[in-house]
Amino acid sequence: MSNSLKLNRDGDVAIVTIDNPPVNALSFHVREPLMQALIELRDDPSVAAIVIACAGRTFIAGADITEFGKPMQQPELRAIIATLETIAKPTVAAIHGTALGGGLELALGCHFRVADTGAKLGLPEVKLGILPGGGGTVRLPRLVGAVKALRMIVSGVPIGAAQAHEDGLVDAVFEGGLTTHAVNFAREIARKGGPFQPVRDRDEGLKETDLAAFDAEVAELAKKARGLDAPIACARAVRNAVTLPFNEALAAERALFVTLVGGDQSRAQRHLFFAEREAAKFPGKDTSKRRIGRVGVIGAGTMGGGIAMAFANGGYPVTLLETSHEELRRGMGTIEKNYTVSVTRGSLTEEARDERLSRFKGSTDYADLADCDLIIEAVFEDMAVKKEVFGKLDAVAKPGAILATNTSYLDINEIAASTSRPQDVLGLHFFSPANVMKLLEIVRAQKTAPDALSTAVDMARRIGKVAVVVGVCHGFVGNRMLAARGSESEALLLEGATPGQIDKAFTDFGWPMGPFQMGDLAGLDIGWRNRKARGQAAVIADTLCEQGRFGQKTGRGFYLYEAGARSPVADPEVETLIREKAAERGIAARAISAGEIIERTLYPLVNEGAKILEEGIAARASDIDVVWVNGYGFPVGKGGPMFWAGLEGAGKIIERLEYWHRQTGKDVFRPAPLLKRMAGTGSWEPDATA
Structure with a gap:
């Protein structure tokens, strides 16, 4: 029917296959032919059942996010689902890979859902500052119950096929040959005869809902929302599914969606979605990469142990080096304890713990690092100590091995100069606890080879980190801005x-x-x-x-x-x-407002970010936002310091910086030229025009 949708027959079962790589997003060029196909098949008496499947590595992984905030081209997803629900013959969604957001909502429009054993299903819209806008909050509770739906929607975390089957979201799970199984499933269901009840008319999940218990769970979720609107709206929409007739709940969901998608929080979270993907790109990126087989980590303390766990979790064998057997035993003991805690919490199986621990090899001899392709030092934050370590590495590391420092502040160019291979040296600034925190600042030194940098970015993705490439300066991006944020902390204390x-x-x-x-x-x-x-x-x-x-x-x-x-x-x-x-110091205490606290801490933070952009330490303002949201806890709903500055108004920030500069004489309040330019152009890009 089109390049993005194919229609085939297996006897009396029609197979509609969506093919919109890479993730089969529900773009307009998919929705239009899909609607046409469903109408034709609905009215075709030779068709006994319909299977909706997807080509490639995944089922529909969501809506086309680039269409958000723009006039929606018809047909939209809600209309397609409404059409699905007018089909009297059985409709079956065949789910492999991921069925996320609009993809799962489309599947909920079908009478039945079958899945591959490795499939994952979820409604992650909350992570974009919105809620499911295609009926997900109203249909999902009808299958799995209000509380389970609430947890799934508010967390945005997908569930596996087995769990989905247990909860009633999926009707059957198959190992391999999914489309064939789906066709056979559909044919057998059709043979048994209807009528076939759409999800909108089912209520098994809503029966005997304890609203008091539901509201108690919502109250706990609200405490964790930290000012985010979307989780609260999601909870309200799920409650509507229980208390309102279907059509009223559906209309209420849409009203909440429209409000959220037009708000600053959703704009901020969508900005971060794209910013994380953009951060993986950097000037001079090399397509060639070095092979990383074994990883060496020097130091088994809190940071080194966490780094080693991050690599073991990502599937890498790790050589962990310490100065003594006692320190090594202590470090490995902590690592084993951390994994055991995960088992106790249920986030890790005993088998997975044992498998990860088997990837570790402990040593007190630098010679045991000779077979490592990447070696990271996580020793004391002292230049002399770092240089001593890199001198030893220079003698034992094999040619082409990447030598990385986990320094938070020190000059990596100076560290690299202490070796005979500065092209192999870079910074990998992990954040504590390194096995948990998502951010990884990858620091490009003056002589770092492009392929070494590309390898580091690729490796970061494999171990589940959000990587941002930054340049060399004291504190790089994050800690340099942190110093600016904290510059007035003690002054505020002394003043009252x-x-x-x-x-x-x-x-x-x-x-x-x-x-x-x-x-x-x-x-x-x-x-x-x-x-x-x-x-x-x-x-x-x-x-x-x-x-x-x-x-x-x-x-x-x-x-x-x-x-x-x-x-x-x-x-x-x-x-x-x-x-x-x-x-x-002769300082008299006075009343200090929350507004003054924010001005004297966060406005310098933004100002320092502008200086970092001017100096080329960060390639993009959005990279700075990624650093601060993922590494320092800047509120997600504000999109990071540089995005927030646009919401706050650069002109306002400059005015208050200049005021505090007059009051204190401190350089931290002197507005950066790029901040002034941004006030005029509305963009952090140096070449932007008004």
């Missing part, structure tokens, strides 16, 4: 704010935690060592460290942590210390 007040301003903004909670979690001694190495000081934080208050690990930092608890408790001693240090 409390740690709790500042942290609350951050959590109200949408951050998972504030800067002082984060400092206590990470360990205040880390920043203390870094400041001392650079000849800098922070009067409050330094004094706390001198008192042995390093945060959660010592039970005391900016807050108290009683009996090993992770919940912070305000400490009167810290507030007394702040007032004493303020008095020593």
Whole structure:
């Protein structure tokens, strides 16, 4: 019928095959012929049943996201599903790969769904700041129940075919030969005769719904939403499926969808969706890559152990090196404990844990790294120590092996210069815990070979990381901007704010935690060592460290942590210390608003991002957003600092930066030229015009 849709017959069963690579998205050029085919087959008396299948590696993986926010070309998905539901003969969706978003909603329009054993089904729209707009919130509860539908829709996490079958979402699961099985299934169903009930008319999942229990679950979900509108709207739509007639619930779903898709949060989350994909592209990208078989990790502490786990989780064999057998045993013990915790939580099977542990080989001898294709050091953050490690690697690593440093701040060009192979050296800045955090800053040194960089980006994807290529400067993108964000933290304390007040301003903004909670979690001694190495000081934080208050690990930092608890408790001693240090400097306490806190912390963050773009440390403003959302907890619903700056208004940010520059004289408030240009053009691109 068209290049993107084929119609075949197997006897009296019609097979409609969608072929729109790479993921069979429901673009207009798919929807139009699909609607025509369904109408023709509905009215064809020689057709006893219809199977909807897909070519390629997956079933329909969703709508065409590029069409969002634009006038929708007809027919739209809802009309196609409505047409499906007018077909009296049995319709069967044959699902392989992934049935996501609009793909699953189309399948829900069929009478039956069959799946390959490896298939995954989900409604991930919440991750784009919207809800399923094709009836997913109204039909799914009718099959699996309101609570299961709520969890599936609000989390956006797909479920496997076996779980879908158990829940009633899928009618049969087959191993291989899916289309043939689907045709036989459809023919047998047709032979038995109807009538065949569409999902919209089924109510087995809605019977005896406990609305009180449902609302209690919604209340818990709301606490985790952190200001995001979409999860709350999803919950409301699922509740409507229980309490309203089908057509009313469907209309309410559409109204919620339209509101969300036109809002700033969805715009921000769609921006991030594309930004993550764009981040994998970088200037001078080489299509050739080096083979990575075995990975070496130097250091079995918190960071090194986490990095090693990330690679083992990704299927790589890992050689883990430590300075002594005792340190190696301790590190491997922690790794085994972490995996066992995952088994206890049910996120990992015992077999998977044992398989991952089998990928580790421990050593205290650098010579055992000779067969590694990628070697990452995760040792003490000191240039002399790093150079010593790379000197040893230069002697034992095989030709072509990529040598990476996990430094958070240090000059990788200087590290590379200490070897005879600077073309093989780059930075892999993981974020703690490295086996959990998604972000990986890949730092391109001055002489890093293009194929080494391309290999690192490809490897990051294999171990489930979101990679962003950045340039060399102190702190790269993330930590350099973090320093700008934190530059006023102590000044705010001395002028009258409390740690709790500042942290609350951050959590109200949408951050998972504030800067002082984060400092206590990470360990205040880390920043203390870094400041001392650079000849800098922070009067409050330094004094706390001198008192042995390093945060959660010592039970005391900016807050108290009683009996090993992770919940912070305000400490009167810290507030007394702040007032004493303020008095020593002649600073009188005053009331400080949440708005001032945001201006003096987040506006410098944006300003530093503009400087980073000017210097070419980051290739795109969207790369900075990816770094901050995935590595530092910048609120997803605000799209990252650079996107948020556009929402906030660059002119407003400049005005307030200039005000605080006059008040303090600090360079952190001096507006960057690119920020001023952005105020005029509305774009971070240097060549943009108004």
